[in-house]
Amino acid sequence: MASDFDAENKYSWYFGPLTREEANEILMAPTLESGIFLIRDSKSIRGDCVLCVREDTKVSHYIINKIQMGPPGSLPRFRIGDQEFSDIPSLLTFYKTHYLDTTSLIKPAPREKIRAKYDFPGKDLEDLPFVRGDILEVISKDEEKWWTCRNKQGQVGQIPVPYVEKYEINNHPTEEHGMVYRTPTTVNDPVVSSTTNMGNRHSALNNIKLPAKACVIQDRIPNAYDKTQLKLLKGEIITVTKMNVNGQWEGVLNDKTGIFPFTHVKFVDDQNGS
Structure with a gap:
């Protein structure tokens, strides 16, 4: 993707x-x-x-x-x-x-949409004027009574919260929310959905017997706040102990057990029957 x-x-x-x-x-x-x-x-x-x-x-x-x-x-x-x-x-x-x-x-992420219940002509330069029925996108909820919003012309400003209501999209939700994606035509696309890759990789790894050795093919610095994740350096050899279907595999590296994304390793050739 x-x-x-x-x-x-x-x-x-x-x-x-x-x-x-x-x-x-x-x-x-x-x-x-x-x-x-x-x-x-x-x-x-x-x-x-x-x-x-x-x-x-x-x-x-x-x-x-x-x-x-x-x-x-x-x-x-x-x-x-x-x-x-x-x-x-x-x-x-x-x-x-x-x-x-x-x-x-x-x-x-898609923006929350709201609809104007009343006209608001605006009083200050930072206000965003609108008329009843206008659909606005919420940029940020700065205060309880005043939010920053954008209209369909791309203008941004402050609006009074009591003047609007939540807008539910019933028709063509995918189009309204802008969630139409381009699908890569080849797995060699430089940015490919990890879910797509995961399915392809797992189907080719059914013959791997665990635990198995794998080589790190991409450096990885995990989130410092998540102690369950492993730090990976290209060229290191990791022992894979479990291949979870969500793509978060488990293994042992430098005497530490943890989790890592499957996309960062490749099994050593003499173990995968290739």
Whole structure:
């Protein structure tokens, strides 16, 4: 599945002050797949944000640290894991073609839609005027009574929450939510759905007898907050002990037992009958 989003368009991926639970609820919707993501504000560290990504049957939350370098007034940089970037769009562009854990970034999560119950002419420059019946997208729920929204013309501004209601989409939900994906024509596509690859790989590995040795083919730095995940370095030999159908395999490396994505290893040839 090829990535399809504009990293420079902040209003497509920034969801503001969401809680971890709210992000999970959005990204675990049944219609969404691996690689769908959003960015929210960090609740624990002011100025930092969190990249939330649907990865198979879970949501991963990656802290993005805002680093102030140089003299006062200089532009900050942004760090995620051991990678550092000049801005958030550069970070998102990098992860279009690089895996986080089990997936790259495919597309921002769909926006909640609301409908205007009354006319709102707007009073201040930051307000977003609308008329009854207009459909708006919620950008961020900044305050209880005032949200940041976008209209169909692409204009963004503040709206009064009591003037709107939740909008349920009944017709053509896939089209309305922008969830139409391009399907890669070959498994050699540089960014392929991990679910598709998983099915192909597992069908070819039925003859593997575990435990078995595998070679790491791609470096992997796991989320620092998840102690169950293994750090992998290209060229290392790992003992695979279990191949789970969700693509998260289990194994032993450097005397540590843990979990890792199947996409990062390849079985040693003399064990797979090839």
